[in-house]
Amino acid sequence: MPLRNDAMPAARTHMLIGARLSPAVVLGTMAHVTLYFDKDQKVGAGLDAMIQVNVTCGFYLRTGVGAISHVPIAREVTTRTPGYGGQVGLGYAFRIGKDKGKGAGVALALGADYDLRILPDKRRRGIFVLGLSFMFG
Numbered sequence: 703m704p705l706r707n708d709a710m711p712a713a714r715t716h717m718l719i720g721a722r723l724s725p726a727v728v729l730g731t732m733a734h735v736t737l738y739f740d741k742d743q744k745v746g747a748g749l750d751a752m753i754q755v756n757v758t759c760g761f762y763l764r765t766g767v768g769a770i771s772h773v774p775i776a777r778e779v780t781t782r783t784p785g786y787g788g789q790v791g792l793g794y795a796f797r798i799g800k801d802k803g804k805g806a807g808v809a810l811a812l813g814a815d816y817d818l819r820i821l822p823d824k825r826r827r828g829i830f831v832l833g834l835s836f837m838f839g
Contacts, residue, residue, distance in 0.1 A: 711739040714831050718752055722839070728754040732766060736829070738774065744782050746772035750789065760795045760809070773819050773827050785819025785827060795837055809837040 713736070720730020729752070736746040750768030757763060766789050772782035793813025815831045 726756045744772045746770045765790045787819040789817040791815030811835040
């Protein structure tokens with residue numbers, strides 16, 4: 703359910719720390735901070751358990767479940783509430799450097815995620831995130 707007054711501008715930064723279970727599967731934890739740009743808005747901090755599957759030639763899919771501390775109730779209300787839920791996303795990782803073959807290395811990824819959180823009163827809040835990521839290993 704979108705906010706009644708349309709979209710709320712926001713920015714998110716995150717860091718995923720994980721381990722490779724196989725050449726195609728990464729399991730990890732993503733910490734994220736969401737900044738809302740409307741007047742008197744609080745910062746939301748969250749943590750999700752994530753799994754990322756490298757499908758083919760740099761293309762990946764990922765999903766996760768977790769919680770965030772401050773989710774908007776309404777655009778005109780500055781009160782925040784915790785939200786529980788998760789996210790799904792996809793992207794493409796471009797290898798950087800001379801060794802573009804298999805194995806450890808560095809990549810620059812362009813991705814999109816949809817994050818959906820459920821508030822304690824069962825209302826839903828979603829955010830669509832586009833971004834660049836650095837991937838190591």
